[in-house]
Amino acid sequence: MTEEIKKGINIEVDEDNTTPVPQDAFDKVELKFPCEFPISIMGMNVPEYKDTIFAILKKHVPEIEKKNLKTAYSANKKYCSLKTKFTAQSREQMDELYKELTANELVKWVL
Numbered sequence: 001m002t003e004e005i006k007k008g009i010n011i012e013v014d015e016d017n018t019t020p021v022p023q024d025a026f027d028k029v030e031l032k033f034p035c036e037f038p039i040s041i042m043g044m045n046v047p048e049y050k051d052t053i054f055a056i057l058k059k060h061v062p063e064i065e066k067k068n069l070k071t072a073y074s075a076n077k078k079y080c081s082l083k084t085k086f087t088a089q090s091r092e093q094m095d096e097l098y099k100e101l102t103a104n105e106l107v108k109w110v111l
Contacts, residue, residue: 037088041101042109045073045080049106053082056104060097061086079108 043049050071057064063086070083088094101110 031088031091033091034087034089036085037094038083038085039097040081040083040109040111041107042079042081042111043104043107045077046106049080050082052104052106053101056097056100057084057086060093060100063087 041053043053050069054064054066054069057069064084068084072081072083073079074081098110101107
């Protein structure tokens with residue numbers, strides 16, 4: 001076993017078993033635009049969730065269609081996951097979309 005493997009990776013886990021991602025975690029990731037980009041949004045399963053998320057997506061990705069959203073629910077149906085892919089035109093577009101999604105009180109995670 002190499003020294004690197006023995007050391008492992010130290011990841012700080014919050015009390016709710018989530019791992020916070022540093023704001024600059026993806027700054028070094030280089031993407032070439034336009035590019036196909038998958039997104040997954042997990043949030044509270046309440047009546048307005050799907051329409052709220054779709055409105056945010058549509059604002060930043062005008063060509064997106066509601067029929068392309070894949071829906072999945074947690075075992076107890078407390079949470080709803082919406083997944084889709086879109087053609088990202090720029091880093092700014094992705095950043096603004098991520099900011100608006102994560103600022104929404106219904107959203108728990110965006111991947």
